[in-house]
Amino acid sequence: xxxxxxxxxxxxxxxxxxxxxxxxxxxxxxxxxxxxxxxxxxxxxxxxxxxxxxxxxxxxxxxxxxxxxxxxxxxxxxxxxxxxxxxxxxxxxxxxxxxxxxxxxxxxxxxxxxxxxxxxxxxxxxxxxxxxxxxxxxxxxxxxxxxxxxxxxxxxxxxxxxxxxxxxxxxxxxxxxxxxxxxxxxxxxxxxxxxxxxxxxxxxxxxxxxxxxxxxxxxxxxxxxxxxxxxxxxxxxxxxxxxxxxxxxxxxxxxxxxxxxxxxxxxxxxxxxxxxxxxxxxxxxxxxxxxxxxxxxxxxxxxxxxxxxxxxxxxxxxxxxxxxxxxxxxxxxxxxxxxxxxxxxxxxxxxxxxxxxxxxxxxxxxxxxxxxxxxxxxxxxxxxxxxxxxxxxxxxxxxxxxxxxxxxxxxxxxxxxxxxxxxxxxxxxxxxxxxxxxxxxxxxxxxxxxxxxxxxxxxxxxxxxxxxxxxxxxxxxxxxxxxxxxxxxxxxxxxxxxxxxxxxxxxxxxxxxxxxxxxxxxxxxxxxxxxxxxxxxxxxxxxxxxxxxxxxxxxxxxxxxxxxxxxxxxxxxxxxxxxxxxxxxxxxxxxxxxxxxxxxxxxxxxxxxxxxxxxxxxxxxxxxxxxxxxxx
Amino acid sequence: xxxxxxxxxxxxxxxxxxxxxxxxxxxxxxxxxxxxxxxxxxxxxxxxxxxxxxxxxxxxxxxxxxxxxxxxxxxxxxxxxxxxxxxxxxxxxxxxxxxxxxx
Amino acid sequence: xxxxxxxxxxxxxxxxxxxxxxxxxxxxxxxxxxxxxxxxxxxxxxxxxxxxxxxxxxxxxxxxxxxxxxxxxxxxxxxxxxxxxxxxxxxxxxxxxxxxxxxxxxxxxxxxxxxxxxxxxxxxxxxxxxxxxxxxxxxxxxxxxxxxxxxxxxxxxxxxxxxxxxx
Numbered sequence: 001x002x003x004x005x006x007x008x009x010x011x012x013x014x015x016x017x018x019x020x021x022x023x024x025x026x027x028x029x030x031x032x033x034x035x036x037x038x039x040x041x042x043x044x045x046x047x048x049x050x051x052x053x054x055x056x057x058x059x060x061x062x063x064x065x066x067x068x069x070x071x072x073x074x075x076x077x078x079x080x081x082x083x084x085x086x087x088x089x090x091x092x093x094x095x096x097x098x099x100x101x102x103x104x105x106x107x108x109x110x111x112x113x114x115x116x117x118x119x120x121x122x123x124x125x126x127x128x129x130x131x132x133x134x135x136x137x138x139x140x141x142x143x144x145x146x147x148x149x150x151x152x153x154x155x156x157x158x159x160x161x162x163x164x165x166x167x168x169x170x171x172x173x174x175x176x177x178x179x180x181x182x183x184x185x186x187x188x189x190x191x192x193x194x195x196x197x198x199x200x201x202x203x204x205x206x207x208x209x210x211x212x213x214x215x216x217x218x219x220x221x222x223x224x225x226x227x228x229x230x231x232x233x234x235x236x237x238x239x240x241x242x243x244x245x246x247x248x249x250x251x252x253x254x255x256x257x258x259x260x261x262x263x264x265x266x267x268x269x270x271x272x273x274x275x276x277x278x279x280x281x282x283x284x285x286x287x288x289x290x291x292x293x294x295x296x297x298x299x300x301x302x303x304x305x306x307x308x309x310x311x312x313x314x315x316x317x318x319x320x321x322x323x324x325x326x327x328x329x330x331x332x333x334x335x336x337x338x339x340x341x342x343x344x345x346x347x348x349x350x351x352x353x354x355x356x357x358x359x360x361x362x363x364x365x366x367x368x369x370x371x372x373x374x375x376x377x378x379x380x381x382x383x384x385x386x387x388x389x390x391x392x393x394x395x396x397x398x399x400x401x402x403x404x405x406x407x408x409x410x411x412x413x414x415x416x417x418x419x420x421x422x423x424x425x426x427x428x429x430x431x432x433x434x435x436x437x438x439x440x441x442x443x444x445x446x447x448x449x450x451x452x453x454x455x456x457x458x459x460x461x462x463x464x465x466x467x468x469x470x471x472x473x474x475x476x477x478x479x480x481x482x483x484x485x486x487x488x489x490x491x492x493x494x495x496x497x498x499x500x501x502x503x504x505x506x507x508x509x510x511x512x513x514x515x516x517x518x519x520x521x522x523x524x525x526x527x528x529x530x531x532x533x534x535x536x537x538x539x540x541x542x543x544x545x546x547x548x549x550x551x552x553x554x555x556x557x558x559x560x561x562x563x564x565x566x567x568x569x570x571x572x573x574x575x576x577x578x579x580x581x582x583x584x585x586x587x588x589x590x591x592x593x594x595x596x597x598x599x600x601x602x603x604x605x606x607x608x609x610x611x612x613x614x615x616x617x618x619x620x621x622x623x624x625x626x627x628x629x630x631x632x
Numbered sequence: 633x634x635x636x637x638x639x640x641x642x643x644x645x646x647x648x649x650x651x652x653x654x655x656x657x658x659x660x661x662x663x664x665x666x667x668x669x670x671x672x673x674x675x676x677x678x679x680x681x682x683x684x685x686x687x688x689x690x691x692x693x694x695x696x697x698x699x700x701x702x703x704x705x706x707x708x709x710x711x712x713x714x715x716x717x718x719x720x721x722x723x724x725x726x727x728x729x730x731x732x733x734x735x
Numbered sequence: 736x737x738x739x740x741x742x743x744x745x746x747x748x749x750x751x752x753x754x755x756x757x758x759x760x761x762x763x764x765x766x767x768x769x770x771x772x773x774x775x776x777x778x779x780x781x782x783x784x785x786x787x788x789x790x791x792x793x794x795x796x797x798x799x800x801x802x803x804x805x806x807x808x809x810x811x812x813x814x815x816x817x818x819x820x821x822x823x824x825x826x827x828x829x830x831x832x833x834x835x836x837x838x839x840x841x842x843x844x845x846x847x848x849x850x851x852x853x854x855x856x857x858x859x860x861x862x863x864x865x866x867x868x869x870x871x872x873x874x875x876x877x878x879x880x881x882x883x884x885x886x887x888x889x890x891x892x893x894x895x896x897x898x899x900x901x902x
Contacts, residue, residue: 601731604664604828608656611835618842626849634738635745640786641847643749647756649840654760656832659824662810666759666772669803673779676791684786687855691865694788695874698866701791701798702881706888708803712810713892719814720898728826 003059006052007068010086010139013049013096014149016042017103017132024125032120036111039124043104043131050096057093064089069205071141080196085141087204094340095138095272098347101473102264103131105466109355110256112462113362123163123254130156134265138272143192143202146276150188150237150269154181157266161253173252180246184236188273191229198222208279215283227280227287230273231294238270238324241298245551247321251313251368255358258313262320263351268343271327278336292332292416296423299325303430307437311368312357315438319394320350322431326409329424335412342409345401345478349393352470356387359459359467360442370441377443380458384443386471391439393474395432395512401478403509410504425508432512436519444524640681648674661718661725665711672704744785751778765823769807776800790862 020042024035062068071085107127114123133152140146162174196202199210215223234240239247247267251258261267274281274291281287299322306318323346330339363380364373377384393400396407406428414421458464598609647670654667676697683693719725755775762768780795859865870878 599734601734602728603730604656604727604826608828608832608835611652611656611839615835615839615842618846622842622845622849635742637852638847639745639749640782642844643752643782645840645843645847646753649836649843650753650756650760652839653832653836656835657825657829658760659826660765660822662765662807662814663760663768663823665810666768666807669772669799669807670756670759670775673776673795673799676795677779677782680783680786680788680791683857684788685852685856687853688857690857691859691862691869694791694862695866695869697788697791698794698870699877699881701794702885705798705802706885708806709888709892710895712806712813713895715810716813717895717898725814 003052003056006049007056007060007088008070010049010053010088011070013046013053013100014132014136014139016046016049017128017135020128021125021132024121024128029121029125035121035124036107039128040104040107040111042128043100043107046131046135047100047104050093050100053088054093054097057088057090062089062093064091067092067205069141079200082144083142083203084145086139087141088139091275091340092138094344095268096135098268098344099131099134099138099264102347102351102470103127103134103260105469106256106260106264106351106355107131109259109358109463109466110254112460113256113358114254115460117254119163123160126156126159126163127256127260130160130260130265134269137269140204140276142204143195143207143277146273147185147189147192150233150273151185153266153269154178154185154237157181157250157261160257160261161250163253163257167252170252173246173249177246177250180243181236184233184243184270187229187232187236188234191226191233194222194226194229198226204276207277211280212283220284220286223280224284224287227284228290230277230280231287231291234270234274234328235294236270237273238267238328239298239321240270240294240325240328241301242550244298244302244321245554248314248317251311251317255313255354255361258317259351259354259358262317262354263347267320267324268327268347271324271331271339271343274328274331275336275340278331281331282334288332288334290332292329292413292420295325295328295330295332296413296420296427297325298322299329299427300423300430301325303427303434306434307430310371312360312370312373312438312442313354313368315370315434316350316353316357319353319431319435322427323350323394326406326424326427329420330409330412333412333416333420335408338405338408338412341478341481342402342405344481345393345405345474348470348477349390349401349474352386352467352474353390353394355463355467355470356383356390359383359463360387362459362463363457370438373442373447374445375443375447380443382458382464383467386467387443388439389471389474391435393478395435395516396428396508397432397512398505398509399475399479401474401476401481403505404478404481407505407508410508414504425511428508429511429515432515433519436516437523440519440523637681637685640677640685644674644677644681647671647677659726659728661715661727662712664727665708665715668711669704669708672700672707676700741785745782748778748782748785751775752782763823765811766808768823769804769811772807773800773804776804787858788862790866 017039020039023038028034028038056062057068060068067087067089069085069087071083074082074084076082107124110123110127114120117123130153133149133156137146137149137153140149158174158178161177162170164170165174192202195207199207199214201207201210211223236243247262250261253261281291302318302321302325306315306322309315309318323342327339327342327346330336330342359380360373360376360383361368363376363383367373389400393402396403398404410421410424410428413424598605651667651670651672651674654670655664658664658667679693679697679700683691715725718730722729752775755771755778758771759768759775762771776795776799780792780800783789783792783795
C-alpha cells in the first residue's frame with residue numbers, strides 16, 4: 001500500500017529535496033529550467049509522501065501518545081548514545097503537509113517569479129535545501145537532530161536572504177538574521193546540553209517519561225532554567241520580542257523566500273519546537289506564563305508597528321511577527337491545539353499574502369511602497385481576489401481560515417487570563433486595520449503613478465496557480481479544521497471543543513469589521529485624513545513609524561557594551577599582551593644588537609676574544625689545581 | 633744550571649706570545665701571516681723539546697714536527713694566495729677594512 | 736765546560752730567536768720584517784740542532800728560511816703599494832693586544848713553572864733513519880694524508896691566485 005510505504009520511508013521526505021539540492025548545486029546549476037524541474041519534481045514526491053504519511057497516521061491510529069518511531073544509532077561517544085530517526089505523530093503529519101505544500105507551491109511560483117534571474121539554478125538549490133532542512137526538523141526524533149536541522153534552517157535563511165549578495169542591504173540583512181537567531185540558538189544549545197547532562201538522553205519520547213517524574217521528585221528549579229533556555233531558541237527563530245528585529249529585514253531576499261520563511265519553514269520552527277517539547281513546558285507554570293506574555297506582547301507590539309509601515313513586505317513581516325506572537329500566546333495559555341491550528345491556517349494565508357505581494361511588486365517593477373501603487377484591482381483581478389481572501393483570512397472574518405483559529409486562541413486566552421484575552425482582541429482589531437489599509441491602498445483608489453500603472457499586468461500562470469491553490473486553502477482550511485475537529489484529530493491531550501463561544505466570536509468579528517470600516521473611510525473615501533490622525537497621535541505615530549527605535553536602541557546598546565568591552569580588551573591587547581610580546585621581542589632584539597656588535601667582521605677581534613677565552617680557561621685550571629688542590 | 637725542558641718551553645711560550653701579538657695587532661695581512669709562522673715555530677720547539685727532555689723511546693715528537701711543518705707550509709701557500717686575491721679584488725690588504733662579515 | 740758552552744749556546748740562540756721575533760712584529764717595514772723572520776727561522780733551526788734534532792734543523796733551514804720566506808717575500812711583492820716601501824703598521828688595538836699577550840705569557844709561564852717535570856730524555860743518534868722508518872711504517876697514513884694536503888693546498892693556492900673566469 002502506498003501509505004504504508006510512505007510511513008516506512010518517511011525519511012525520504014527530507015532526503016529528496018536534499019538530493020535535489022546536491023544535484024542542482026553540483027551538476028545542473030547553470031541550466032535554470034532543468035534545475036527548477038528537478039526541485040519541483042522532488043518537492044512533489046515529498047508532498048505525495050507527506051500526504052501518504054498523513055493518511056497512514058489517520059488509518060493506523062497513530063497518536064501523540066503512541067507515535068511511530070524509527071531510529072538508528074548515529075554515534076557513540078563514551079556513554080553518550082546519539083540516534084537519528086523519524087518520529088511521526090499527528091503533529092508531525094500536520095507539519096509535513098503544511099511545509100511540503102507551501103514549499104511546493106512556492107517553488108512553482110518561483111518558476112515564474114525568478115524568471116530571467118542569473119541565479120535561477122542556485123535559487124532552486126537553496127529552496128530545496130531549505131525545504132529539506134525544515135522537513136528534517138519536523139521529523140526529528142530527539143533534540144540534537146532537531147538542533148542540527150534547526151541550524152541548517154538558519155543557514156538556508158542566511159543564504160536566501162542574502163541571495164542578492166551584490167546588494168549591500170541584502171548582505172547586511174542576511175548577517176543580521178544569522179546573528180540574531182544565533183543569540184537564540186545559543187540559549188537553545190545550552191538548554192539541550194543541560195538536558196543531556198541531567199537526564200542522559202535527548203530523545204523526545206524518553207524525556208516525556210522522565211521529566212514529569214523528575215519534577216515530582218526534584219521540584220521545578222532546574223527544569224525552569226532548562227525550559228527558559230530552550231525557549232530562547234524559539235524567541236530568536238520565531239521572531240519574538242526582543243529578537244524580532246531580523247524578520248522585517250529578511251525582506252531583502254526574493255519574495256518567494258519571504259513567503260517560505262514567514263509561512264512554513266523558518267519562523268514556525270520555533271513554535272514547532274515549543275509544541276514538540278510541550279510535555280516539558282506544560283509542567284512548569286511560570287515558564288508557560290513567560291511564553292504567554294512574550295507571545296501576547298509580541299503580537300501587540302508588532303501590530304502597532306505594522307500600523308505605520310509603508311513597504312508592502314514590511315507590513316506583512318510585522319504581521320507575521322504578530323501572528324507568531326498569537327501562536328506563542330496560545331502555547332503559553334496551554335492550548336497546543338489552538339496554536340497549531342493557527343500555525344496551519346497562518347501558513348496558508350501568509351504564504352498567499354506574500355506571494356500576492358510578490359506578484360504586485362513584480363507588476364510594479366519591484367516598487368515596495370504601497371502609497372506608490374493604487375488602483376490595481378482592475379489591472380490584476382486574480383491577484384486582487386486572492387489577496388482579498390488572504391486579508392479577510394488574517395483579519396478573522398468568518399468563514400475564512402483565520403477566523404476559526406484566531407477564535408480558538410482568543411477562547412483559550414480568555415479561559416486563562418483576561419488581560420491576555422483583551423490584549424489579543426485588541427491585536428486582532430489592529431491586525432484587521434493594517435491589513436485593510438494594505439489592501440485598500442494597494443488595490444483601490446487612484447493610481448499614484450500613471451506610468452507604472454500602465455505597465456502593471458497580471459502575473460504568469462506559474463505564479464497565479466499557486467495563488468489560487470493557497471487562496472482555496474485559506475478559505476477552507478479553517479472551516480475544515482473546525483468541522484472535523486482539528487484538535488480531536490491531532491489529539492494534543494485536550495480534545496477540540498466543537499462549540500464556538502458566541503461572545504468571543506461575535507465581538508472579534510465586529511471589531512474586525514469596524515477596523516475595515518475605519519480603514520475604508522480613511523484610505524478609500526478619504527473621509528478622514530490619515531495625515532491629521534498621524535499628527536494627532538504625534539509621538540505614538542513616530543514611535544510606531546520608527547519601529548519603537550528597537551534597532552537604534554540595539555545599536556546604541558551594542559555601541560556602549562560591545563564597544564566598551566572592546567575598548568577594554570583593545571587596551572589590554574595593545575598595552576598588556578602586545579606589551580609583553582613587544583617587550584620580549586625588544587629584549588631579544590636588544591641582546592641581539594648588543595651581541596651583533598661583537599660580530600664586527602674583524603677577524604683579529606675574534607682572535608683576541610679567542611685568546612681571552614684560552615687565558616681564562618687556563619687560568620681557571622691553574623687556580624683549580626694549585627689553589628683548590630683539585631685533580632684534573 | 634743545566635738547560636732543561638722548562639727553559640725551552642718558556643722560550644717557546646715567549647715566541648708564541650710575540651707571534652700572537654703580531655697576529656692581534658698588525659694591519660697588514662702578510663704581517664699577520666708572519667705572526668702565525670712565528671707561533672707555529674714556537675709549537676715546533678715545544679714538540680722537539682718534549683721529545684728531547686722527557687723519558688720517551690722514539691722520535692714521535694720530531695715526526696709530529698715534520699707534519700706540523702708540512703701543514704705550516706701549506707698554510708703559508710694558501711695564505712699568500714688569499715692575500716694576493718684580496719689585494720687584486722680590493723686594492724688593499726688592510727684587514728681592518730675586511731669586515732664583510734659584520735653582524 | 737761542555738755544559739757551560741751548551742748553556743751559553745742555548746741562551747744566545749734563545750736571545751736571537753726572541754730578538755728577531757720582536758723585530759718581525761715591531762718593524763715598520765714589511766721587507767725588514769720578512770728578513771728578520773728568516774733570521775728567526777734560522778735561529779730556530781739552530782735550536783733544533785742544539786736539541787739533537789738535526790734532520791728537523793735541516794728541514795727548518797730549507798722549508799722555513801727557504802720556502803716560506805720566499806713565499807712571504809713574494810706575497811709582499813705581489814701586494815705592494817704603488818707609493819713607497821711596503822708599510823707594516825699597527826692597528827688601534829695595539830695597547831690592548833699587548834695587555835692580552837702579556838697576560839697570556841704570564842699564565843703560560845705559570846703553567847710551565849708550576850708543572851712538575853719528569854726527568855730523563857731521549858737522544859737519537861740517527862734521526863733521519865729513525866724518522867724515515869716511522870714515517871713509512873707506523874705513520875704511513877698521516878704521511879699520505881699530509882702529501883694529499885700539500886697537493887690540495889697547492890691546487891687551492893693556484894686557483895685562488897688565478898681568480899675566477901680564468902680557467
